[in-house]
Amino acid sequence: DIQMTQSASSMAASVGDRVTITCRASQSINSYLNWYQQKPGKAPKLLIYAASTLQSGVPSRFSGTGFGTDFTLTISGLQPEDFATYYCQQSYDTSLYTFGQGTKLEIK
Amino acid sequence: QLQLQESGSGLVKPSQTLSLTCGVSGGSISSVGYSWNWIRQPPGKGLEWIGYIYQSGSTYYNPSLKSRVTISVDRSKNQFSLKLSSVTAADTAVYYCARGLPSYYYYGMDVWGQGTTVTVSS
Numbered sequence: 680d681i682q683m684t685q686s687a688s689s690m691a692a693s694v695g696d697r698v699t700i701t702c703r704a705s706q707s708i709n710s711y712l713n714w715y716q717q718k719p720g721k722a723p724k725l726l727i728y729a730a731s732t733l734q735s736g737v738p739s740r741f742s743g744t745g746f747g748t749d750f751t752l753t754i755s756g757l758q759p760e761d762f763a764t765y766y767c768q769q770s771y772d773t774s775l776y777t778f779g780q781g782t783k784l785e786i787k
Numbered sequence: 788q789l790q791l792q793e794s795g796s797g798l799v800k801p802s803q804t805l806s807l808t809c810g811v812s813g814g815s816i817s818s819v820g821y822s823w824n825w826i827r828q829p830p831g832k833g834l835e836w837i838g839y840i841y842q843s844g845s846t847y848y849n850p851s852l853k854s855r856v857t858i859s860v861d862r863s864k865n866q867f868s869l870k871l872s873s874v875t876a877a878d879t880a881v882y883y884c885a886r887g888l889p890s891y892y893y894y895g896m897d898v899w900g901q902g903t904t905v906t907v908s909s
Contacts, residue, residue, distance in 0.1 A: 680850075713895040715834075722883055722902050723826075723834065728895030766834055770887075770894035774847050776824075776836040 681705055681769050685779035691787040692757055700752045700782045702767035707747045711771035714743055714752045717781075718763045726765075727752065754784075762786055789814040791884050791900035799878075799907050805871040809884030809900055816865050817842045820889030823867045824896055825858060827880040835880075839887055840867055874907045881905075 682705035692698045702712065710730040715723035725734045727743040730750055740755045754761055767779040795807035809823070816823060825837040838848035840858045848856045857870040871878060881904050885896040 711893050713893065715896075722885075722899035723896075724899070725895050725897045728888065728897075729893040732893075734895070734897060768834075768836075768896075773894065775849060776894075778834040778836070781833045 680775055681708060681772050681777055683767055683769055683777050683779040685765075685767060685782045687782050688780065689783040689785060691785045693787045694757050694759055696757045696787075698754045698757055698784065700754075700765050700784070702745075702750045702752070702779050704748045704750075704769055704771075708769045708771035710746055711769055712743075712745060712750045713768045713770060714741075715766045715768065716761075716763045717766065723766060757784075759786075789886065789898045791886065791898055793882060793884050793900045793903040795903060795905075797904055797906065799874050799905060800909050801875055801907055802873055805869070805874050805878060805882075805905055805907075807869045807882055807884075807903065807905070808866050809868070810864075810866045811886075812865070816860060816867060817862050822887030822894070823858075823860065824885045824887050825869045826883045826885060826896075827878075828883070828902075829877075829880045837869065837871075837882075876907050879905065879907045 684703045686701045712730040714727040717723040731743045764781045764783045790812045792810045799805045822839040824839040840846045855872045860867045881902040883902045884900045886898040
């Protein structure tokens, strides 16, 4: 199995901040890395696929980087609606997709 | 605009079979290259991928659940289904269905149902 590890289970930030969430894969996954945002009681929402491609309709303050095993999701200029839980997911192993444990972004 | 909607039993007794259906509207489940996924989320926990099916009928299951899971597709009704047998309390979760994008989109899951809560209890 490819294990996905998000370095922080939670983090606190203020509106307007620049925030970076990191995700590490237990083996190389090339660019097969997707990021999701989940708000309480709601389904996850795809933000970024292929490590750095913004899904249609997602604000440009979201960006993703990385290749191989190390990936980051950056939110530039946090908005109140961005406080949520973020998950990374590898789709390199198409026989077993795995998610990171999630990073909850809270208001400082 | 494609929409997914889960339906099925919200309460299942231990050792019985959980059955859920995901109805697809605004698009065809027979679209080539897309996968149709089930994901679950236990209360207060993270996301676990259960498995997916292609319109061809090819299936892939999480090995940790493989012996108990069946995903099927009904093209005539534009829906796909999940059956999970021999359930225990550990299967209590919110169950989501989601569409998986084709390979050139690196298989991201772009459309999700709202989720349905399944509780395993006698």
